[in-house]
Amino acid sequence: MEGVVDYTMRDLLTQVGGIDQCVTEFVRVSDRVLPAKVFRRLCPELLNGGKTPAGTPVVLQLLGSDPSVLAGNARKAAKLGAPGIDLNFGCPAKTVNKSKGGAVLLDTPELIHEIVKAVRLAVPREVPVTAKMRLGNKDKGLALENAAAIADANANGLAVHARTKLEGYKPPAHWEWIGRIREAVDIPVVANGEVWNWDDYQRCIEVSGCVDVMIGRGLIARPDLAKAIKHHQLNETFSSYNWDRVLKLVELYLNRVEQDIAAKYVHGRLKQWLNHLQREYQEAGILFQKIRKLKEPSSLRLALYD
Numbered sequence: 001m002e003g004v005v006d007y008t009m010r011d012l013l014t015q016v017g018g019i020d021q022c023v024t025e026f027v028r029v030s031d032r033v034l035p036a037k038v039f040r041r042l043c044p045e046l047l048n049g050g051k052t053p054a055g056t057p058v059v060l061q062l063l064g065s066d067p068s069v070l071a072g073n074a075r076k077a078a079k080l081g082a083p084g085i086d087l088n089f090g091c092p093a094k095t096v097n098k099s100k101g102g103a104v105l106l107d108t109p110e111l112i113h114e115i116v117k118a119v120r121l122a123v124p125r126e127v128p129v130t131a132k133m134r135l136g137n138k139d140k141g142l143a144l145e146n147a148a149a150i151a152d153a154n155a156n157g158l159a160v161h162a163r164t165k166l167e168g169y170k171p172p173a174h175w176e177w178i179g180r181i182r183e184a185v186d187i188p189v190v191a192n193g194e195v196w197n198w199d200d201y202q203r204c205i206e207v208s209g210c211v212d213v214m215i216g217r218g219l220i221a222r223p224d225l226a227k228a229i230k231h232h233q234l235n236e237t238f239s240s241y242n243w244d245r246v247l248k249l250v251e252l253y254l255n256r257v258e259q260d261i262a263a264k265y266v267h268g269r270l271k272q273w274l275n276h277l278q279r280e281y282q283e284a285g286i287l288f289q290k291i292r293k294l295k296e297p298s299s300l301r302l303a304l305y306d
């Protein structure tokens with residue numbers, strides 16, 4: 001998740017546990033192959049065998065619209081050690097869509113096919129190439145066609161965020177559409193959208209028929225969600241993280257991002273996480289209000305335990 005699930009967040013969340021695989025924030029490519037330092041900045045895990053310190057593989061996501069440029073970047077990322085390449089056909093951001101990247105590509109299944117085919121051919125066979133799509137740009141009319149375009153180009157898997165770009169992030173996610181796509185293609189399909197707890201997870205796999213689920217905001221709102229799901233699957237009891245435990249993660253995060261990014265961005269990152277956390281933890285909302293006008297990292301840290 002761009003601007004949210006950075007290296008530090010992936011590290012913290014995978015240390016909490018229950019996560020089988022992560023995907024980087026999208027790496028935007030336009031007209032050239034990016035230097036190695038860009039890939040390593042957005043995916044420092046490349047220097048650790050493509051895994052987080054906890055050992056969870058991190059697939060590198062590319063966003064763009066030019067098949068040969070994407071292919072060149074995918075080849076480079078694979079060479080640098082990415083354990084998988086994912087292609088973004090779902091981003092709704094205006095700036096991205098204006099340069100023909102992300103969800104607008106869902107209007108042109110032929111181009112999507114060309115992109116996946118070029119990337120698949122450019123990357124060694126043992127490195128999986130996957131795609132992430134929404135159900136469409138404005139409507140769902142081309143959902144099956146886009147999924148077929150991806151599968152026919154020999155992608156190794158497809159994650160489906162069960163909404164169109166127009167539907168944004170407005171509930172519900174149409175999991176039944178993921179089921180339709182899963183039945184229509186012969187590659188593994190991963191279900192995505194609106195999984196916030198164990199009940200959602202169960203209903204999502206029931207409706208979509210998928211074995212694997214990708215969780216975005218749910219994990220940022222509740223860092224122990226994947227771990228809780230794993231425990232539920234094994235019929236083990238699990239006591240959810242209380243706020244004190246989550247606050248320790250927030251503090252760790254603050255200490256780490258302070259070292260990773262310019263001081264002026266630290267406040268924004270912290271606010272963004274607290275904003276997600278307040279869905280599950282009332283205390284996060286209170287803290288959010290407390291730090292809203294603070295800027296200095298040192299005052300932010302003091303506010304955590306104020």
Ligand SMILES: Cc1cc2nc3c(=O)[nH]c(=O)nc-3n(C[C@H](O)[C@H](O)[C@H](O)COP(=O)(O)O)c2cc1C
Nearest residue numbers: 001002025026132161192193194195215216217218
């Ligand atoms: C702030 C934000 C940033 C996101 N960045 C990305 C991204 O870089 N790549 C991607 O494939 N999806 C991205 N997404 C979409 C999520 O991966 C996911 O598909 C969407 O939030 C629905 O799943 P959820 O209900 O579990 O959050 C982003 C979503 C949000 C809210």
